[in-house]
Amino acid sequence: MENITEYLNCLVEYLKYPVFGIYLVLIVVGGLTAVLSKNLIRALIGLILTLFGVAGMYFLMSAPFIALMQILIYVGAVTVLIFFSIMLTRAPDGDAGMETDGKKINKQVILALISGLAPAFILGIIIFQKMPGALPLKPETSITILGGLLVGPYSLAFELISVVLFAAMAGAVLLGFERRDKK
Amino acid sequence: MNPLVLYHLTALLLLGFGLFGLTSRKTLVGMLISVELMLNGAGLALVASARLTPAVDAVGQIGTLLVMGLAAAEATLVLAIILVVSKRYGSVETIDISKLKG
Numbered sequence: 001m002e003n004i005t006e007y008l009n010c011l012v013e014y015l016k017y018p019v020f021g022i023y024l025v026l027i028v029v030g031g032l033t034a035v036l037s038k039n040l041i042r043a044l045i046g047l048i049l050t051l052f053g054v055a056g057m058y059f060l061m062s063a064p065f066i067a068l069m070q071i072l073i074y075v076g077a078v079t080v081l082i083f084f085s086i087m088l089t090r091a092p093d094g095d096a097g098m099e100t101d102g103k104k105i106n107k108q109v110i111l112a113l114i115s116g117l118a119p120a121f122i123l124g125i126i127i128f129q130k131m132p133g134a135l136p137l138k139p140e141t142s143i144t145i146l147g148g149l150l151v152g153p154y155s156l157a158f159e160l161i162s163v164v165l166f167a168a169m170a171g172a173v174l175l176g177f178e179r180r181d182k183k
Numbered sequence: 184m185n186p187l188v189l190y191h192l193t194a195l196l197l198l199g200f201g202l203f204g205l206t207s208r209k210t211l212v213g214m215l216i217s218v219e220l221m222l223n224g225a226g227l228a229l230v231a232s233a234r235l236t237p238a239v240d241a242v243g244q245i246g247t248l249l250v251m252g253l254a255a256a257e258a259t260l261v262l263a264i265i266l267v268v269s270k271r272y273g274s275v276e277t278i279d280i281s282k283l284k285g
Contacts, residue, residue: 020186024193031197031220035204040212047216050197054223057190061234066244070226073251078219081258085212089269099209109207116203120195127191134187134235141240146248149241157245161252168256172263 019060026053038099040086044079051075062140190231197224211265211275215258222254 026049033046051074058067150158197220204217226247233243269275 016186020189027193027197031200034216034220035200035207040210040216043213043216047219050220051223054197054227057193057227058230061190061230063230063234063244066226066230066247069248069251073255074219074223077255078258081262082212082215082219085215085262085265088266089212089275099213112203112207115206116199116201119202120199123195123198124192127188127195131185131188131191132236134185135237138234138240141244145241146244149245150248154242154245157249161249165252165256168259172259175263175267 016060020057023053023056023060026050026056040099041083044082044086047082048075048079051079062137064140065143065146187231187235190235191228194224194228194231197221197227209276209278211261211268211277214277215261215265219254219258222250222257226250 030046030049030051030053034043034050035046037043037046051070055067055070055075058064058070201217201219201221201224204220205214208214208217229243229247229250232238233240233246265275268280272280274280
């Protein structure tokens with residue numbers, strides 16, 4: 001019995017980095033699809049792939065509640081909202097969710113590359129120079145503790161996020177009604 | 184490389200993808216997708232810092248939950264704004280709606 005536990009721990013140690021690599025591949029492939037694909041539906045599929053990769057990384061850090069919330073909120077709700085906005089904004093002449101090719105595409109892509117790379121470069125230098133060593137993974141925090149903090153010391157943040165969600169929902173409904181009146 | 188650096192580099196990768204997409208996309212929906220990428224990077228960095236440093240673990244996880252709530256609120260509002268813009272201008276391309284009157 002002792003041997004089996006030891007063997008399993010050893011296996012987990014060995015599997016850590018390959019599994020991280022798999023999730024990283026998911027994130028990179030999905031992210032590239034999400035920002036480069038001309039078809040917005042494909043970009044959305046890439047975003048979903050990335051979201052699953054990040055959820056896997058949460059599982060790898062033994063934060064399963066966050067990972068499940070990621071799948072529930074992002075993959076379940078946010079991507080459906082984005083899909084609705086693709087579906088409802090079909091151009092009169094074109095297909096839904098296609099980006100047209102602009103004239104100054106090369107210049108724009110180069111400028112976008114610079115704007116994406118510059119902060120990444122600076123922050124990357126900081127990460128490599130200043131990052132403290134990692135502790136071994138802490139034991140999993142139970143949902144009871146998270147919930148207790150949310151209704152205890154951090155109840156103000158919890159209430160504020162509720163107000164923000166309510167305001168966003170009411171604003172969305174209001175904007176939708178205004179559109180229907182004008183028609 | 185220790186795991187903390189790896190997780191933060193992944194988060195940085197997501198930030199870079201998001202910024203690139205935000206500036207190179209030509210429609211509002213594409214920009215929304217890029218913003219979601221960046222928010223995911225922020226969540227990943229928060230959880231990695233909470234799990235692998237002496238910081239209080241639960242607070243980082245709660246912060247990530249709040250980021251997810253904000254992302255959901257933001258996506259709702261942007262959906263409504265995109266609907267209004269597409270009704271009023273007949274297009275969601277940024278080039279068509281970037282001109283001021285006057």
